[in-house]
Amino acid sequence: MSTEKLKLAVFISGRGSNLKSILKATEAENFPAKVELVLSNKPDAGGLLFAKEHNIQTITVNHKDFDSREDFDQGLLDALEPHNIDLICLAGFMRILTPVFVSPWEGRMINIHPSLLPKHKGLNTHKRALEAGDTEAGCTVHWVVPEMDSGEIIVQKRVPIEPKDTPDTLATRVLEQEHIAYPEAIKIAAAQIRNSSS
Numbered sequence: 001m002s003t004e005k006l007k008l009a010v011f012i013s014g015r016g017s018n019l020k021s022i023l024k025a026t027e028a029e030n031f032p033a034k035v036e037l038v039l040s041n042k043p044d045a046g047g048l049l050f051a052k053e054h055n056i057q058t059i060t061v062n063h064k065d066f067d068s069r070e071d072f073d074q075g076l077l078d079a080l081e082p083h084n085i086d087l088i089c090l091a092g093f094m095r096i097l098t099p100v101f102v103s104p105w106e107g108r109m110i111n112i113h114p115s116l117l118p119k120h121k122g123l124n125t126h127k128r129a130l131e132a133g134d135t136e137a138g139c140t141v142h143w144v145v146p147e148m149d150s151g152e153i154i155v156q157k158r159v160p161i162e163p164k165d166t167p168d169t170l171a172t173r174v175l176e177q178e179h180i181a182y183p184e185a186i187k188i189a190a191a192q193i194r195n196s197s198s
């Protein structure tokens with residue numbers, strides 16, 4: 001692979017604040033990747049509008065148009081096929097992916113999760129961190145493997161949990177760290193992808 005920037009596909013389901021932080025990072029000349037396209041499983045995801053405003057190609061693959069998770073995953077594969085994507089960034093993409101999609105992209109797909117993995121896989125991470133009496137929370141960017149929220153960790157950021165925290169206050173503090181963690185993780189992932197293909 002040359003020193004050309006890696007082509008990213010960012011997968012979202014909602015407002016896309018992580019997408020915004022990734023796009024911001026790609027403005028730096030020495031950032032190793034650029035956002036080639038944004039894909040959403042929800043036609044009304046706020047992040048799609050943001051992408052369009054920034055002249056980024058968008059694709060919607062609506063999970064409701066498919067009979068099974070496997071069929072949806074095949075729809076994702078088909079949608080990506082023409083785009084020569086180097087790295088997929090799951091950024092608030094709220095669908096469980098099956099091996100139909102994960103296997104062909106293993107080693108070229110990363111995810112952000114709002115907890116200090118391996119703690120609190122799955123949903124409602126902040127509520128669960130508070131209920132567990134944790135003293136710190138955070139976020140993790142990791143390689144995606146077939147088992148949910150389980151691949152090798154690339155970057156983790158920690159925040160202290162304060163006595164007055166609610167799931168919402170904690171989510172806000174963790175999200176700030178997500179926006180730092182994701183661009184850092186893309187740099188590391190890009191370097192690994194380049195090394196493995198050189």
Ligand code: GRF
Nearest residue numbers: 014015016017018092112114
């Ligand atoms: C983030 O907290 C992410 O970790 C979680 O969903 C949220 C998405 O936020 N999986 P945004 O759409 O990037 O603003």
